[in-house]
Amino acid sequence: MTAATVTTAPTRVRPSGAGWRGFGRLLRTEATVWLRDSASVFFGILFPTVLLVGVGFGIPGMREPMTDDVPPDSIWYGVTPIATYLPTVLAMAVGTLAILSLPVTFATFRDKGVLRRLSTTPMRPQAIIVAHLVINVATTFVGVALALTVAQLAFGIVRPEQLGVVVGAFLLGMLSLFSLGMLLSAVVNKPSTANAVASLVYFPLLFLAGLWTPGPIMPDVVRQIGQFTPMGAAAQAMDTGWFGEGFPMLQFVVMAAWTVVLLPLSVRLFRWA
Amino acid sequence: MAEPIVEVRNLRKTYGPKVAVDDVSFAVERGEIFGILGPNGAGKTTTVETLAGLRQADGGTVRVRGVDTQRDPAAVRDVLGVQLQEAALHDKITVSEALNLFAGFYADPADPDELLAMLDLTPHADRRFAKLSGGQKQRLSIALALIGNPEIAILDELTTGLDPQARRTTWELVERVRATGVTILLVTHFMEEAERLCDRLVIIDAGNVVAEGTPQELIDGLEGGRTVVVRFAPQDVERGRRELAVLADRDAEVEGVAPVDGSDTEIAVTGTRRVLFSLVPALAAADLVPDDVRTVTRSLEDVFLAHTGRAYLPGADDAGAPTDTTLITEGARS
Numbered sequence A: 001m002t003a004a005t006v007t008t009a010p011t012r013v014r015p016s017g018a019g020w021r022g023f024g025r026l027l028r029t030e031a032t033v034w035l036r037d038s039a040s041v042f043f044g045i046l047f048p049t050v051l052l053v054g055v056g057f058g059i060p061g062m063r064e065p066m067t068d069d070v071p072p073d074s075i076w077y078g079v080t081p082i083a084t085y086l087p088t089v090l091a092m093a094v095g096t097l098a099i100l101s102l103p104v105t106f107a108t109f110r111d112k113g114v115l116r117r118l119s120t121t122p123m124r125p126q127a128i129i130v131a132h133l134v135i136n137v138a139t140t141f142v143g144v145a146l147a148l149t150v151a152q153l154a155f156g157i158v159r160p161e162q163l164g165v166v167v168g169a170f171l172l173g174m175l176s177l178f179s180l181g182m183l184l185s186a187v188v189n190k191p192s193t194a195n196a197v198a199s200l201v202y203f204p205l206l207f208l209a210g211l212w213t214p215g216p217i218m219p220d221v222v223r224q225i226g227q228f229t230p231m232g233a234a235a236q237a238m239d240t241g242w243f244g245e246g247f248p249m250l251q252f253v254v255m256a257a258w259t260v261v262l263l264p265l266s267v268r269l270f271r272w273a
Numbered sequence B: 001m002a003e004p005i006v007e008v009r010n011l012r013k014t015y016g017p018k019v020a021v022d023d024v025s026f027a028v029e030r031g032e033i034f035g036i037l038g039p040n041g042a043g044k045t046t047t048v049e050t051l052a053g054l055r056q057a058d059g060g061t062v063r064v065r066g067v068d069t070q071r072d073p074a075a076v077r078d079v080l081g082v083q084l085q086e087a088a089l090h091d092k093i094t095v096s097e098a099l100n101l102f103a104g105f106y107a108d109p110a111d112p113d114e115l116l117a118m119l120d121l122t123p124h125a126d127r128r129f130a131k132l133s134g135g136q137k138q139r140l141s142i143a144l145a146l147i148g149n150p151e152i153a154i155l156d157e158l159t160t161g162l163d164p165q166a167r168r169t170t171w172e173l174v175e176r177v178r179a180t181g182v183t184i185l186l187v188t189h190f191m192e193e194a195e196r197l198c199d200r201l202v203i204i205d206a207g208n209v210v211a212e213g214t215p216q217e218l219i220d221g222l223e224g225g226r227t228v229v230v231r232f233a234p235q236d237v238e239r240g241r242r243e244l245a246v247l248a249d250r251d252a253e254v255e256g257v258a259p260v261d262g263s264d265t266e267i268a269v270t271g272t273r274r275v276l277f278s279l280v281p282a283l284a285a286a287d288l289v290p291d292d293v294r295t296v297t298r299s300l301e302d303v304f305l306a307h308t309g310r311a312y313l314p315g316a317d318d319a320g321a322p323t324d325t326t327l328i329t330e331g332a333r334s
Helices: A023-035 A038-058 A081-112 A114-118 A126-155 A163-187 A191-208 A220-226 A230-243 A249-269 B044-051 B095-103 B112-118 B134-146 B164-179 B191-197 B215-220 B234-250 B275-285 B300-308
Strands: B006-015 B018-028 B033-037 B059-064 B080-083 B152-156 B183-188 B200-205 B208-213 B226-231 B254-259 B266-271 B292-295
Touching: A023 A038, A023 A126, A023 B095, A038 A081, A038 A126, A081 A114, A081 A126, A081 A163, A081 A191, A081 A230, A114 A126, A126 A163, A163 A191, A163 A230, A163 A249, A191 A220, A191 A230, A220 A230, A230 A249, B006 B044, B018 B033, B018 B044, B018 B059, B018 B200, B033 B044, B033 B164, B033 B191, B044 B059, B044 B152, B044 B183, B080 B134, B095 B112, B095 B134, B112 B134, B134 B152, B134 B164, B164 B183, B164 B191, B183 B191, B191 B300, B200 B215, B200 B300, B208 B215, B208 B300, B215 B300, B226 B275, B234 B254, B234 B266, B234 B275, B254 B275, B266 B275, B275 B292
Parallel strands: B018 B208, B033 B183, B033 B200, B080 B152, B152 B183
Antiparallel strands: B006 B018, B006 B059, B200 B208, B226 B266, B226 B292, B254 B266
């Protein structure tokens, strides 16, 4: 073989170190497509508001300050029942996206091979997970902001006694609930299974967070059990911050513990196909 | 010779006790359409998925442009376009959104509008994925494999589920893509597709390469005889059969005479390579004028039969790779 017969094909120079190139477009496209699903929009954005308005106007006495039903030394004395419902509804708003929406999204991706398809491109498949966390977290904020605004306009909300505790409880609740959602997302393969499993987790959590028995009317046993669940702890901690005094240490520790255990676990267990 | 753009050497991959790929080696030259042909479950998809760095091999080496894709799969993502068997998009994403999305991942992407035009997808640019026909989905899938301006495109079973018309259109498209300089690795279980499109190919069976070459080399390399089918007018069939039976008895070049299944007027004459030379004079001598004479074209199916001793049943042993096997991703490897 002589040198003349050697043909060297032109090699295009390509910058390496890609992996997140195009993430902005990925995020925008995923958000656009996600919002095309009317269920996402309803449950993610409107549901907390609809529930608050429905309960506030639908059930008699929800807008009357409680003076007879609770003892004068209660943190809820003089507060309207609908206001005591707020912490639970906010915790639910987070849980709806984290536990109902997220696992179904990822199970669908896995089922359809979206994650696999993405791993054949220079984009890391992790990017789509990050994109959906961003979308769901952002939607949670939008839904909660809408609920608070409407609640303020319709009922007038009590100013939280300890704003920092409420915000902290909300954010930590978000972390722990999204960690739980990610654990489900990590392992569930089929969208139908994801739906079933998510419902099995979601509805008991709602119950323990006081969706049917908020604040003052919550049976003590529900409160005792609920404080160890991420959604119940978030609702109770926000309750304390909103209407009471002191720092809800137990609830904060519970939420932190769920996060510390579940988040690394979900990263470890995440199945790509 | 230039260095092969793709090189697979003694590749082996097992899933538990099941050996998906036993020992597969081949090399692909730049600019060719290279086929990986075999029945379902032969290990074709596992081979290309390992090649693309999506699965971890148990043995052997795979190199794309000299890069070991087992060690550094990310290094070839930009130059390797992959079309996987199943569609893998949101139901609600539109054609143009998908193409623009994927274009964003690459350093030097193709123009999405040009690709849409090339794949006849422009009229469907705003249609959602779920609303596309099978052929349109497949064309989009090819477009996504090409959007990064790859040097090599892996097309896995790209015409499965398409009607014959759509299949032909897709074949023309693959040839057009190759004309732009892209090396194509075509995975298929359709003999006809491989024969029509591939410059060279390997036939894989049960995880092993059983034959390699150009389709013509493989077919020409077949030992053994030829078959000629003769069709007579109805009134001549009986006499034709007698004359041909006599011919088979006295001429060593003619080995067998048999009626063709499902036809009353056709007779298949098998023999050596020279069987036609014996047949025509015999018909002339008997003054039997056939309505039609055709030599039965040998195909890759005969090559498969010759190398494996089995008739080619593409759908048999439809096991494929288990779907629950963890794929390698950059994240999962770290």
